[in-house]
Amino acid sequence: MARYTGSVCRLCRRENQKLFLKGDRCFTEKCSFERRGYPPGQHGQGRIKFSEYGLQLREKQKIKRIYGLLEGQFRGLFEKASHMKGITGNHLVSMLERRLDNVVYRSGFANSRSEARQLVRHGHFHINGKLVNIPSYLIDKGDMVEVKESSRSTARIGGALESVKRREIPQWLELDTNAFKARVRDLPVRDDVTAQMNERMVVELYSK
8 A cells, every 4th residue: 555655844834833753752852843843845935825725625635634644534534524413524533533553552552553564564553452453443432452461572662661641641541551551431422632733624625
């Protein structure tokens, strides 16, 4: 599957916001956004004026980049959210948060969502006792996400758990670091998402 392989620091600069795509590095002075907090390119430091469509497009691109999704995947989640009762934007954000790769990251088992996606694909996690290696798998209330017994000595997982204090574990997750388990206490709602995003703009963009 196609995947962005360029510098992720350029993505943060492009969106004029820290997207925390490189794990611990984003919390240090080495963070590129801290040193050059303006868009990349020849005209990055100039004044950029966006139209209404441009603002909506940038917001969509930002949310896609935060969660590491391609256009087809993102549009598919939007279509599902638009057929659900209630506020489409809230359902979209909830489903993005419920993706297994995001849950692994938010639980502290990985330093970034891209690292979490790779760990899931390599079969390091069980859900309710069964191996699941699909990053887009949507977890449900009551599910137990657990590091596979043979993977608990993996340096990347252990290192991520040691630095988990840098990030706040959301209230809808209950982490047991000793047992390498995270229980989904409840489904995430919009207020549980701390990243700066305006999903209403995405709904307006796709509704045109």
